[in-house]
Amino acid sequence: MPTLGELERAVMETLWSASGPVTARDVQEALASRDLATTTVLTVLGRLERKGLVTREREGRAHRYRSVASREDHVAELMRDALDAAPDRGAALARFLGTIAADERAALRKLLD
The missing domain is CATH 1.10.10.10 (Winged helix-like DNA-binding domain superfamily/Winged helix DNA-binding domain)
Incomplete structure (x- = not known):
């Protein structure tokens, strides 16, 4: 991206x-x-x-x-690129989750279910 x-x-x-x-x-x-x-x-x-x-x-x-794409598509692609650059995706995701608000973590849980 x-x-x-x-x-x-x-x-x-x-x-x-x-x-x-x-x-x-x-x-x-x-x-x-x-x-x-x-x-x-x-x-x-x-x-x-x-x-x-x-x-x-x-x-x-x-x-x-x-x-060409929506703002949300662009942001999702940037996030994917950032994860692709991390040697340990799990650690990068864990750090990211530690930086977002509780309501955003809850929204992620809901989306994953």
Whole structure:
């Protein structure tokens, strides 16, 4: 799973929060507090597309972008990658479980049952 920089994460959050495909201008407006140029947004969207996280479709003169997978799918893949990197998966899982709240552990137990 490719790693994301801060701006890439912000763009992905915008795509994940959108109700459908969005234009670069839509992303730029959603991230207005960052005062980004349209070319910067297009560059980031292009990088995300090359990383396989975003697809685009032409609509008139513009493109519309959407995420390939949901936020939850992305996080699950990151978790899987982290476990794959651990020489002792059981120990890594045990450490992880020791860091999460009791209600999250209960939710995990329920999901496993």
